[in-house]
Amino acid sequence: MEVVDATLDSAFDRLRGRPGADEAAAIVSNLSDYGLIWALIALGKARRPGPGRVRALRALATAGVLSWGLNRVLKEGTNRRRPSGPRPRGTISLPVRPPSTSSFPSGHTLAAFCAATLLAEGPADAAAYLGLAAAVGVSRVQLGDHHPSDVVGGALAGTATGLLARFLLRQG
16 A cells, blocks of 8 residues: 555655645645535525425535544544655645544545535536545645545545435435
8 A cells, every 4th residue: 555655645746835736735625624615515505495405404414423433433443644744835825734633544535525425416516526525635635644545545435424324314
């Protein structure tokens, strides 16, 4: 796994230190911190009364609880060290909260894919939300907070959790 991580991570070396790439990663990472972007999306969907409101709020709550719980269990079970490279500095005007737990899985990515899977109501939503979730994962590698395999693990765990929850909640 270390060889794969090193190979994929080296692809980001060309972008690290570039203000546009680092700033975009900081923005995406901050928007996904504590599920902020997913809460905004759910609230947008819930702005009108009816079954869509209930579905959006239930999806948000379910994604929050399940992704938090699974992330905590996986992090405690693996206790993987964070990448050793420095975080981009001087190219980011926004502060990004430094990670404080183990590296695997990427909790931002796990939560993003879980929320994207649960909030999507059709192919257009799924494409947009999964694209945003992928951007969250890329931002975590760009910032040097995660190994690429942490992001892949988070994406797989989040998607699987979201699909299982959709089935259990009978969302289709």
